[in-house]
Amino acid sequence: MIAIIDYKAGNLKSVERALEELGFPCRITQRTEEISHCERIVFPGVGAAGKAMADLRQLGLDRVLKEAFEAQKPILGICLGAQIILERSEENKTLCLGIIRGEVKLFPHPLFSEEKERLKIPHMGWNGIHLRKKHPVMEGITPSDEFYFVHAYYPRPSSDKRVIGTTDYGIVFPSVIGHRNLIAMQFHPEKSGVAGLRILKNFCTWDGRHAE
Amino acid sequence: MLSKRIIPCLDVRDGKTTKGIKFKGNVDIGDPVEMARFYYEEGADEIVFYDITASSDRRDIMIDVVNRVAEEIFIPFSVGGGIRTLEDMRRVLLAGAEKVSVNTAAVQNPDIIADGARAFGSQCIVLGMDVKKVPVSEKIPSGYEIVIHGGRTHMDIDALAWAKGAEDQGAGEICLNSIDADGSQQGYEMALTALICENVNIPVIASGGAGNINHLYDVLTRGKADAALVASIVHYGTYTIRQIKDELHTRGVKVRMLW
Numbered sequence: 140m141i142a143i144i145d146y147k148a149g150n151l152k153s154v155e156r157a158l159e160e161l162g163f164p165c166r167i168t169q170r171t172e173e174i175s176h177c178e179r180i181v182f183p184g185v186g187a188a189g190k191a192m193a194d195l196r197q198l199g200l201d202r203v204l205k206e207a208f209e210a211q212k213p214i215l216g217i218c219l220g221a222q223i224i225l226e227r228s229e230e231n232k233t234l235c236l237g238i239i240r241g242e243v244k245l246f247p248h249p250l251f252s253e254e255k256e257r258l259k260i261p262h263m264g265w266n267g268i269h270l271r272k273k274h275p276v277m278e279g280i281t282p283s284d285e286f287y288f289v290h291a292y293y294p295r296p297s298s299d300k301r302v303i304g305t306t307d308y309g310i311v312f313p314s315v316i317g318h319r320n321l322i323a324m325q326f327h328p329e330k331s332g333v334a335g336l337r338i339l340k341n342f343c344t345w346d347g348r349h350a351e
Numbered sequence: 352m353l354s355k356r357i358i359p360c361l362d363v364r365d366g367k368t369t370k371g372i373k374f375k376g377n378v379d380i381g382d383p384v385e386m387a388r389f390y391y392e393e394g395a396d397e398i399v400f401y402d403i404t405a406s407s408d409r410r411d412i413m414i415d416v417v418n419r420v421a422e423e424i425f426i427p428f429s430v431g432g433g434i435r436t437l438e439d440m441r442r443v444l445l446a447g448a449e450k451v452s453v454n455t456a457a458v459q460n461p462d463i464i465a466d467g468a469r470a471f472g473s474q475c476i477v478l479g480m481d482v483k484k485v486p487v488s489e490k491i492p493s494g495y496e497i498v499i500h501g502g503r504t505h506m507d508i509d510a511l512a513w514a515k516g517a518e519d520q521g522a523g524e525i526c527l528n529s530i531d532a533d534g535s536q537q538g539y540e541m542a543l544t545a546l547i548c549e550n551v552n553i554p555v556i557a558s559g560g561a562g563n564i565n566h567l568y569d570v571l572t573r574g575k576a577d578a579a580l581v582a583s584i585v586h587y588g589t590y591t592i593r594q595i596k597d598e599l600h601t602r603g604v605k606v607r608m609l610w
Binding site: 150152157262263264265333335 | 352353354356391396421422425426427444445447449472473474523524552553554577578607608609
């Protein structure tokens with residue numbers, strides 16, 4: 140069973156439907172005991188970091204996530220779930236989970252493309268990723284695949300070793316990060332068509348191990 | 352870099368798709384769920400559903416459509432038409448839509464934008480604008496006015512000021528529909544699109560007037576639109592999404608290619 144963590148942060152049904160489409164049993168839950176017994180965890184999220192962290196703490200899920208990480212369970216962070224695994228966020232000046240060292244930054248403003256066109260914030264729409272290293276969850280993803288992003292903040296791990304893939308939007312920012320049994324992506328794989336489903340499928344069969 | 356999005360728009364009435372020409376003489380062309388799946392597989396980047404069901408007691412049909420669409424497609428989709436309250440928004444979002452769009456409701460009650468953004472996040476809230484070209488006046492300095500009821504009712508609101516105001520209120524995106532161009536297949540309203548795109552910091556979807564790929568090319572380049580809505584030219588089989596994207600790609604527009 141896969142736990143999709145429910146902490147009042149956005150629509151979780153789309154993640155659930157994508158996993159069901161792929162044939163993996165999953166459950167949207169905020170019960171700490173149920174999450175502890177699941178074999179793997181999806182940690183999604185849409186919204187602001189401050190409220191998300193407050194809700195996680197109130198539900199006792201901050202502790203559950205850290206324990207699952209220590210217990211080597213495969214964990215997939217999505218969007219806000221790829222941000223608040225870092226130590227702190229510029230959004231609402233929030234102290235976060237600290238599973239990966241580093242911080243969450245707001246896109247610089249104003250932001251320009253290489254062609255000197257003004258870029259809008261949030262970064263919303265389809266963009267590619269440049270994989271810096273191999274990872275079992277990113278198996279089969281090619282440079283021409285694109286993914287759906289909606290965000291104004293981005294994760295910036297302290298160590299480049301935690302960066303699995305980057306995306307170009309005025310700046311080059313880490314869009315896929317990971318450490319041990321945790322992998323997290325700024326885009327929405329559940330809304331990224333066939334390429335996104337591929338990532339979800341890879342995650343659902345990943346043993347949580349890879350060479351860092 | 353971001354790709355320009357190609358977004359098929361499906362008008363839905365009583366659970367069936369239609370395509371209106373200048374909002375008159377709608378004809379049924381199919382099942383919205385099947386059509387959504389078809390465009391998803393063809394490479395559409397997003398899908399817009401516009402509910403034109405007349406009676407409010409039949410709105411539940413649309414919620415059922417949204418639920419079924421969400422099981423079939425794994426790209427974002429939005430729902431507009433008949434959304435007047437936060438509760439309407441909540442139902443559509445919970446059924447699986449990524450975004451909701453408000454048009455007439457925002458004109459009649461502008462607070463719904465800020466309220467919706469606070470409750471669900473700006474990324475969910477699309478402002479739909481129906482716009483008509485009018486003589487420049489003190490009240491309408493841009494020469495583009497907000498209209499409702501398919502263009503029959505002029506609202507005395509300047510389109511540019513309205514767009515900027517909606518951005519300040521927390522709208523996450525604008526779907527800009529030219530009533531003059533809608534259904535004409537003579538091309539998007541270029542001056543209007545460029546004017547709005549250059550003056551707001553949120554993405555703008557151009558709507559109304561696509562008749563050939565050249566029109567799409569123009570609005571995504573000179574028109575500065577982030578995305579283009581297509582209806583008749585794909586529904587009636589003039590082009591496939593793939594043909595549109597192939598041609599745009601050949602001409603140097605960055606689009607998401609599935610092939």
